[in-house]
Amino acid sequence: MELMFRDKKAVIFDMDGVLVDSEGIWKQAEFEVFSSLGVSVTEKGSLLTRSMTTKEVTRFWYEQFPWKGRTLPEVEEMVIQRVVELIRSEDCVIKGIRAFITKLKAQHYKIGLATNAPEKIIPTVLEKTQTRLLFDIISSADREEKGKPHPAIYLNTARKLKVKPQECAVIEDSRTGMKAANRAGMTVIAYTKGNKNMSFDLADYEIDRFSDGLR
Numbered sequence: 488m489e490l491m492f493r494d495k496k497a498v499i500f501d502m503d504g505v506l507v508d509s510e511g512i513w514k515q516a517e518f519e520v521f522s523s524l525g526v527s528v529t530e531k532g533s534l535l536t537r538s539m540t541t542k543e544v545t546r547f548w549y550e551q552f553p554w555k556g557r558t559l560p561e562v563e564e565m566v567i568q569r570v571v572e573l574i575r576s577e578d579c580v581i582k583g584i585r586a587f588i589t590k591l592k593a594q595h596y597k598i599g600l601a602t603n604a605p606e607k608i609i610p611t612v613l614e615k616t617q618t619r620l621l622f623d624i625i626s627s628a629d630r631e632e633k634g635k636p637h638p639a640i641y642l643n644t645a646r647k648l649k650v651k652p653q654e655c656a657v658i659e660d661s662r663t664g665m666k667a668a669n670r671a672g673m674t675v676i677a678y679t680k681g682n683k684n685m686s687f688d689l690a691d692y693e694i695d696r697f698s699d700g701l702r
Contacts, residue, residue: 491676491692496654498591499644499668502602502609504660505678506616507579509570510537516569517544520562524554538663540634541566541605563605571611580616583698588621599624599644601657603634603664624648636663638671645671658694665689 492498503509517536518528526548536544545563554562573579592598598621602609606627613619624647628634631643645652657668660678662685668675669689677690678697687693 491674492591492594492596492656494654495596495656495674496650497597497599497645497648497656499599499601499641499648499655499657499673500588501657501659501661501664502600502612503604504581505658506581506584506600506618507574507612508581509574509579509612512570512573512577512579516566516573517548520565520569521548521552524552524557524562526552526554538603538635538661540603540628543634567605567607570608574608574611574615581697583696585616585618585621587697588618592621597623597648597650599626599648599655601626601640601644603628603640605629635661635667636670638667641668641671641673645673659690662686662689 500506503513514533521528528548532548532551536547539547541563545559545566549559588598600622604627606629609625609627624644626640626644626647628640631637631639633639641657642652645655652672655673656676657673658676658678659665659668660680665675665677666689675690676692676694677687679687679693679695681695
């Protein structure tokens with residue numbers, strides 16, 4: 488496994504799906520909030536919005552089913568707050584992730600976090616995973632003009648870590664994130680979770696689970 492980090496100075500982690508198993512949490516929060524506003528949330532629509540930012544998802548559903556009485560930023564905030572509640576209450580930490588990052592840190596890699604998720608959710612995830620002190624740099628697409636698959640968040644995280652893009656390995660679970668890291672010129676490591684139904688052709692390496700640690 489150490490081969491994938493050879494010649495690297497930094498490892499950058501995605502958050503949703505890598506630190507916490509949150510796909511179901513986001514789906515539940517969005518269903519509850521948008522349904523309460525009269526939106527008919529469909530499985531097809533949920534698949535389309537899966538890789539969008541919260542702002543993009545809110546606009547998507549508003550354009551399908553315009554609601555009254557709540558602004559888009561207010562609804563976005565409702566989704567975020569519900570996600571925070573669910574992360575706090577659910578057993579959603581990815582097994583072995585803290586030990587995995589701790590070992591990388593001990594081997595003197597710089598550690599970054601780069602997520603499409605809203606900035607407000609990050610402290611809850613770091614608290615839940617007990618990884619707050621392990622990250623040197625934390626980046627949210629909230630502060631970028633465009634989220635993943637645009638490479639900006641990865642390029643800016645590398646700049647803040649004071650390393651070149653080619654000196655970074657990125658751990659991602661989504662095709663959107665892998666595309667962003669790929670476009671940034673970084674080594675892409677897919678966290679596959681043993682998923683045989685998804686294509687990982689954009690990845691240079693694959694990890695099935697973190698609980699095995701680094702060998």
